[in-house]
Amino acid sequence: MRIGIYGGTFNPIHKTHIEIAKIAKEQFQLDIVYFLIAGTPPHKNTAESLPDSCRLEMLSLAIKNHPGFAIDDREIYRAGKSYSYLTFTELKVEHPDDDLFFIMGSDSLLNFKNWVKPEIISRCATILVAPRLGDDLTSIEAAIEEYKSIFAGNFYLINYIANGVASSIIRNSFYTDESVRQGLCSTTTEYIITHNLYSPNSYTYQDVLILSDKMKQALKPGRYIHTIGVANTAYALAIKWNYSCFTAMVAGMLHDCAKCISDEKRIQECEQNNIPITEIEYKYPHLLHGKVGALYCKEKYNVFDQQIAHAITVHTTGCPNMNLLDKIIYVADYIEPGRDKQPRLDILRSMAYSDLDRCVYMILEDSVAYLNENPDMVDPTTIDTYNYYVNYMKEKR
Numbered sequence: 001m002r003i004g005i006y007g008g009t010f011n012p013i014h015k016t017h018i019e020i021a022k023i024a025k026e027q028f029q030l031d032i033v034y035f036l037i038a039g040t041p042p043h044k045n046t047a048e049s050l051p052d053s054c055r056l057e058m059l060s061l062a063i064k065n066h067p068g069f070a071i072d073d074r075e076i077y078r079a080g081k082s083y084s085y086l087t088f089t090e091l092k093v094e095h096p097d098d099d100l101f102f103i104m105g106s107d108s109l110l111n112f113k114n115w116v117k118p119e120i121i122s123r124c125a126t127i128l129v130a131p132r133l134g135d136d137l138t139s140i141e142a143a144i145e146e147y148k149s150i151f152a153g154n155f156y157l158i159n160y161i162a163n164g165v166a167s168s169i170i171r172n173s174f175y176t177d178e179s180v181r182q183g184l185c186s187t188t189t190e191y192i193i194t195h196n197l198y199s200p201n202s203y204t205y206q207d208v209l210i211l212s213d214k215m216k217q218a219l220k221p222g223r224y225i226h227t228i229g230v231a232n233t234a235y236a237l238a239i240k241w242n243y244s245c246f247t248a249m250v251a252g253m254l255h256d257c258a259k260c261i262s263d264e265k266r267i268q269e270c271e272q273n274n275i276p277i278t279e280i281e282y283k284y285p286h287l288l289h290g291k292v293g294a295l296y297c298k299e300k301y302n303v304f305d306q307q308i309a310h311a312i313t314v315h316t317t318g319c320p321n322m323n324l325l326d327k328i329i330y331v332a333d334y335i336e337p338g339r340d341k342q343p344r345l346d347i348l349r350s351m352a353y354s355d356l357d358r359c360v361y362m363i364l365e366d367s368v369a370y371l372n373e374n375p376d377m378v379d380p381t382t383i384d385t386y387n388y389y390v391n392y393m394k395e396k397r
Contacts (some may be wrong), residue, residue, distance in 0.1 A: 003095060004033035004127065005072070005105040007084065008168070010055055012192065015064045016165040020130045024103050024158050025068060027104045032068050033103070035059055039075035039082035052076040052243050054195060061187040085117040088124040093321060100125035103158070106135050108142055113150065122153035129155065133162040153394045161254050171198045194324050195243055201305040203246040211253040211301060227256055229336030230329070237328045240353050251308040254301060255315050258292035266292050279349035280379050287379060290316050317362060317381040327360050334363050342366065357396065361389045 006021050012034075021033045024074055056073060063069040074090070075082040078214040084102075102125040104112075109129045112118050121127075123164045127147075131140060137157075144155040165183035173180045174192060181189050192198060208231065216224050231252035232316065238248035258266065263285035269292045270277050281287045299364055303309075311329040314322065318330055334342060342348070343366055351359040364386040371378045 001031045001095070001098045002101065003031060003091075003098050004028070004030040004101045004103055004128070005036050005088075005091065007036040007038060007087075008105075009038045009118055009169050010035065010059050011050055012055070012170060012188055013059050014165050014167060014170060014188070014198070015185065016163060016183065018066065018185075020103065020158065020160055021069060022066075023160050024101070024128050024130070027159055028101055028126075028156070030068075030101060032069050032070060035063060035073040036072045036074075036087065037076055038330055039078050050197060051242060051268065054191075057242060058188050058191050061191060062185045064187070068126050070249045083116050085115075085120040087123050092124040101128050102126070103128045105129065106131050106140050109140065109147075109155075112143075112147065119151050122147070122155075124153075126153060127155045128158050130158045130160050131162045133164045133225070135162060152262035162215050174198045175200060196247060196325065197244075198309050199244075199247070199305060199307075201247075201303075201308075203250050205246060205249075208246060208253060211250060211303075214301065215253055215257065218257065220260070222254060226336065226338050227253060230255055230332045230336045233332035233336045234328050237332055237352060237356070239261065241324060241328065241356055243324055243328060247305060247308065248325060248332075250305075250329050251311045251325060252332055254293060254297055254308070255312050255329055255333060256289065256293065257301065257312075258289040261292070263288075269295060274348070280378070283376075287316065289313060292341060292372075314381075316331060317379050318360070319367060319381060320385055320387035322360065322385075327356050331356065331363065335359075357389070358393065362392050365388055 004021070004024055006017070006024075008017065010017065018034075021035070023353055024030065025033050028031065037052075037056055056076065057069070059071060063071070075087060076087075088100065088102070104127065106129055109127070112127070115121070129140065129144065131137060139145065140157065146155065149153050161292075170180050170183060175198070185190075212228070212231075215227050219227060231249045234248040234252035235245050237243075238245040258269075266285050267277065267282070267289040269275070273295055275295065276290050290313045294313040297303040297305075297309050297312060306324065309326045310323070311325045314326055315329045315333050318325065322330065331348075331352050335345060336354055339345060344362070348359055348362055351362065363381070367382060368386045371382065
């Protein structure tokens with residue numbers, strides 16, 4: 001077999017990656033192209049910028065409908081820094097009778113002689129080089145000729161017309177310039193938005209600790225303990241479902257930040273800030289703590305992430321078509337360790353880590369059953385949310 005190995009961090013994978021793989025596969029008659037997703041490269045600390053699992057899921061979605069493409073994920077499971085010569089040594093042992101082709105960008109080629117043990121890589125695989133926009137092809141061809149004289153193996157240029165799409169541009173401009181999204185598959189764009197990747201608002205554990213101190217001062221002791229439980233549960237759920245864990249903790253820490261004010265104050269805050277109040281909310285103003293909490297995020301606590309604000313707004317009632325953080329906070333609020341009165345908590349706590357949508361649906365079932373026993377407290381949003389997830393779960397099955 002003729003096997004292509006396309007290495008990269010794919011942070012995120014974009015259409016140009018796919019195009020290069022397609023052209024290389026056709027030009028060099030490759031039977032299959034493996035996208036070798038990098039772990040922690042010697043020159044980058046990828047693990048700190050984005051979870052490996054998110055890059056892996058985006059890659060899987062992007063190549064799903066492309067025959068002849070597959071994923072090699074060995075490097076993200078390898079301990080320590082990930083060196084290409086180790087990978088290609090392994091690959092050659094696994095495929096002793098096959099021809100390996102290492103697909104790389106021109107920037108990687110120009111620095112290839114400075115890699116760790118490049119001579120091992122070139123002995124194991126033929127190097128295929130994709131030019132980048134603005135490249136001096138003469139320089140690249142000169143480098144190829146130089147490497148042919150230095151290293152064993154062959155080096156070839158891929159017949160690819162370079163464009164300006166780059167992962168770094170997408171990461172930096174995803175939320176400020178929607179035109180960069182044209183360089184992504186629709187599934188990748190949707191994944192980035194759902195998981196709040198590359199957000200200009202990022203949080204650390206230190207931010208969580210600062211907010212914890214503020215909540216301890218603002219809330220009654222019992223409410224503060226509940227808040228810590230929600231924040232920690234949100235952290236665990238975020239890790240399971242590939243969401244930014246500290247963003248989820250911040251949302252959990254602030255979800256009840258407006259519980260410490262009076263009903264009159266909640267109404268006043270909404271009226272002064274043009275926040276709509278429903279008839280049921282006027283009757284039961286404690287239901288407004290989500291809306292006012294979202295306001296306090298930016299007004300009092302300098303948290304400007306729109307997904308956090310939305311999750312806090314709907315954490316009590318839910319809403320149709322909740323996003324991932326909405327679900328995480330909605331579920332965390334219901335199943336945190338201090339809860340002990342809700343029905344089937346053991347089932348819900350297990351379900352939260354196996355099927356988050358079903359867990360949301362089951363919580364809504366229990367909430368509607370409770371509200372049916374107290375019809376004057378029914379919030380129409382909860383009913384709308386329940387009806388949405390009844391249909392959603394039917395379609396999902």
